[in-house]
Amino acid sequence: MITIDSIEAISPIQYTGKPSLKTEHISDRVLRRDPSFSERLNAAVKDVNSKQHIADDAIEGVIKGEVGIHEGMQAISKADSSLKLLNAVRSKAMAAYKEISSMSF
Secondary structure, eight states: OOOOOOGGGSOOOOOOSSOOTTTSOHHHHHHHHOOOHHHHHHHHHHHHHHHHHHHHHHHHHHHHTSSOHHHHHHHHHHHHHHHHHHHHHHHHHHHHHHHHHHOOO
16 A cells, blocks of 8 residues: 655755746846857857867878878868858848948938
């Protein structure tokens, strides 16, 4: 037979100090979770710069014989792809800026 403990045996829920979905205002959740466009763009530029430095180091490593040609080409390809993507984002942002600036209010 199964015995059931009394409800007093269950400990109450303790407040952790963290905001819950029910108590936290939605604008606070968005700010906490979603970085701004400038922060994302800044992080992307830093990432591209980092990959360019890695590619430069890989080229030097290939020349010195410390890194294989395959690994060097992979680093160069990653840097090239990330630079092309950043350039495409920049072009789209500039096109959007020009379109918005040409609007009459």
